[in-house]
Amino acid sequence: MSYNKIPSAAELSRAGVRFKKGSDNERFISFRDIKFSRDGIFEIPPTYIYCGTDTIVRNLIACEQLYSKRYKMTSYAVLMDSLINSAEDVAFLRKAGIFKSFLGCDEDVFNVFNKLGSEIILKENSYCNLEYNVHEYYKKRRHLWKATLKREYFNNPWAVIPVVAAVLIILLTIISTVFGILQVVLLK
Template identity: 40%
Template sequence: MRRVDGPDPVSIRIHEKLVGLTPNAPECCIFRVHTLLRNVNQKAYDPQLLSIGPYHRGKDGLRLMEDHKLRYLQLLLQRRNETSVETYIKAMRELEGRARRCYAEPISLTTDEFVEMMLLDGCFIIELFRKFEMLDLIDERDPILQFGWMFYSLKRDLLLFENQIPFFVLTKLFKMTKVPNQEGNLIDLAVLFFQVSLLPFGHHISASSHESFIDIEHLLALLYKSFTPPSVGIEDNTEEKLNSIPSATELQEAGVKLKKLQSGSFFDLKFNNGVLEIPFLNIDDGSESIFRNLIAYEQYGRNNDVKYVTDYVSFMDDLTNSPKDVELIRRQGIIENWLSDDEAVSTMFNKLGENVMVSNDYYAQIFRDVKKHCRERKNVWIANLRHKYFNSPWALISFLAIGFVMKSCRKQSTKN
């Protein structure tokens, strides 16, 4: 046994670590996605063209856009008849400490590097929003707006959980560069920018009067709050809690009819008289990335009492167990599939829920009602009857003929 004279060196070392430990900042809202979630599909969280914030800054393949950030800043200054960025740099220096605390991990950038990043990233985003809204700002030689694939990739990159800067930085720069009587507010510009040709549920985005727009953390949070319902409390129900629902084909066999919901929130499900109404969903190559990053935001969010996207994806995971399920839903007009085949949609939803905490609180009552309906033997019997005898004209004729013969036999036996 080692004899220690004086304070134990291990005790000293731990004490020094405790003294140097920084507390978790309440402003912290931008995280790196944890390994278990990231490993399911790493590409879904990595930018393709554009780095915003410090986590992906300087990576290979993303440096081309750094020149475009400088060009956008130059055009902004020219439009405002300014020759110096001194005023903007001063404003960013005042926000540096607060902005750093928004990131969950220590940032190795120096003060000057961090301030420069905020200015270039922030002005680029704001100018991109303005160009999309105000046609007179568009430069015909701008490749970002010329090439559809590039514009789409930038939209996608701006909604990555790890690829964010604090929204208050954008707000400050927007106010400093705003042209009076020529544009709306930043929230409206951002929502309009993202809802066109990107989101699988774009037509459900609400106006900026939504009360949850207070204290927006970043652009991904803004998008999330623009299409989710106002925060509601979930009733503490003592009834059986269900975490799953039968697949589409199983529901059909139990007499449940699937139908496209004609109006309402993207997260609305309605079940009445054996009919389950589901909102329309457009699935393309970018849908998985959008869903994964929205789920990541919910998983890390402190104030996300109801995990709308996570619960919805869990529901779709149950509903689309196989390509046959997807085909059934697609034929009902609930899904428009732009992927290679129905199996690709089924695989996407089946993997989206891996390593994700799911509650299904939002759909608990719907699940209970559906399960109750499926338990009733009469509904199963009617469903089997329809499946066997009413799927074709010849089956229906045979069924009616059998019924006619049986009725005639009963009449004859009565006479005898």
């Protein structure tokens, strides 16, 4: 499969994808633990961002590019570059518990990942199947409609009451019409 950039975190969220913080084992966090389920749950282990993150990750990518046949860190950097297109995406992922930043603001974290994704040659994408599954979920319109319905019309519990009342009124109107027709037919 060829590399296909996935939509940003905000776009995926608008399409019904829910982001969840993955395992937070303080001794060892593996980038292989990134998962996407058929239910639309994108599970990513927490990443700690501080002033040296850019340098460390760039050096790991350079080592992979030169000496390794596996491109785990490179694939991770490209995946995060796809997910993060603005400070809004960073804020969304931070609120989900995926990013723990020790930098000044979300814009600084965006700049770190924006720089990481530039000038990278990805020969083998470790997240090829994951990205394919994300695209399959994202392009189904029913997920977008369901997410829009929840976000726009059912964003609080009080919004459900008018919908239930409207459905009940329609049902009662139909029942009343049926009984009215039956009464006319039976009286003849």
